Amino acid sequence: MSAQTLPDKMLTKNHMGINIAAVTIGVGILTFPRGLAKATSGFDGWISVVISGLIAFLIGWLLAKLAARFPRQTFFEYTSMIASKPVGYVLTLLVCLYTMLFVSFEIRAIGNIAKQYLFYNTPVEMITLSFLLIVQYAVAGSRISMLRLNLLFLPVVLVVMFFVLLFTSQLIEVENVRPFFSSDWRSLLDGSQAVGLSYSGFEIILFYTMLMKRPKDGTKAMALGLFIPVALYLTIYIFVIGVFSAEVAKNLTYPTIDLAKEVEIPGGFFERVESIFFAIWIMTIFDTCMIWLDITILNLASMFRNVKKMVWILLLSPIIYFVAMLPQNLVDFFTFADYVTYFGMIIVYLCPILLLLLAIIRGVRGHE
Template identity: 25%
Template structure:
């Protein structure tokens, strides 16, 4: 059964933004500084560029096959069984990043807010919330993101802009950093923070005008990437690279040092955490929703609700595997970098095959789908 085409270009961009901006906000600057010291903004820019390449590949594929997701059109391009192997790996990957997102959420909550609450409780509560919300259809899923979008973006922009008044340009020098040898690994880590954009492969088949999906992708990446870059510049500019290395969650510390004009609020960390929890929910919802929708398509089912709670036990076990906070972030970096094989490498191969074989849905005798230029 074909899903209704109700998502607009603006809604598609909003889904991308709220899917990308999530748990990575807290440790974003730390990843960049560890890789290249004061060159963290430059590493972020390179990561944004690499993430944009992956999103462009997925969007081009989606425009060639505007009624199918990557699980479906990959079988036409590289064969049923080869494609299914990669589809299983993609499902496993999004299950793992859902687990790590829920674990990071739990660590922050039990450390900063509910110090007497067991970690396991916060993790399982967030997973259950995502599972219940994921039972919705694509239209309701879109409304989730549309509703929470202003709650996430505008307060974050306000906090970052206000914090810039405390920044010192000397902390951002030299632009190339003192140890540029770590820039490549840092770029991969930064690009991994944009893997939430993979949701575009599910969004395009539900768009009213899929031929305009590239506009939504561009807007989504510019806004989310621009906000990430601002966060890194503000954090490094306020604390300096060496001090950021000693902070577990630099963005949270940045919010603590920021106040509203006239001291209406002397610290914004409480408001920031509320915004961050919302951002975590939308990101985790997108990754969990992707996993169960891909499962539905892999097994040729008509409804994904069957898998809504099926994955929770597996994801919970994965979430609790890291022994501590440092092990968790090491795990996140490794998984994120290897995940680029599925979010950038695999779509590259599919697009090349589609171009060589001149495959698109327009060539399959469907007059209702225009061929992309």
């Protein structure tokens, strides 16, 4: 029998912050410099990164306040308390739909990128299926153990990113970042929207606050969880523009991976750094997938308590895989990603904020 007490099995604010950061740093960080360079006049995109980061923190703070108001209740339970049980069922099912679509997007992204950079002759269907099976295995285990896995993975990813930036710093050309402050406010706002779509992930605070030792620390966890990706996005964008220029970055499908391709380690010890970089980055996308699938099952289990976890995993996985295979090309894939993100903004950003306002007006609170 485990010697851990219940508090020992719960998350601290630092653990939650690391989980928020790990989920936020996903596929979007590989592609966002392209959209940001298109929306702004080159180097000024860093302003859009800061603006979108501040907006994300404001939304995340509101979501953390809502979850902390109902510290030991699931999303379905406190939605039902605030707005009635029928509304709770509808909104929770929509959240499950969103999280399933997000998993489909992530596993298809793994298939596309792995085929392009690692497994040239392997069908994307087999790469995607293999990755989904690994995610299934992770989700089938302990939820707390799964969340604490990010304590191991995230530092490794950040260290690898640090070395990529270190070895590409000598390639930065000052002419690539000029002129400064040449974008108008409309372009900067468009850029904020472009990079803001890559911040999806911090909304996990809505579902995992109940696992925290001190749910009231959710806002502090949110600050830590968003500071890491915002700082990383800002640094990566500056390096991508400094190395490639804005005009080149606009035409790169995965600018961050292409940045890793420019690394030349003295002595020729590693010749294909981008493959190593992507292999490490798979860990981050794996974190994102397993957490979103777990959130899907957590929400379904809160509504249908008699269905076991493994049953949900086996039922949902074929649907997730089928949806992941629907896009026929990269244009369809990125269009699918945009639709999923906009749908999520309504379901997990706008609706919870409205629930918070309604809870304050009605004076509804949960219990420890």
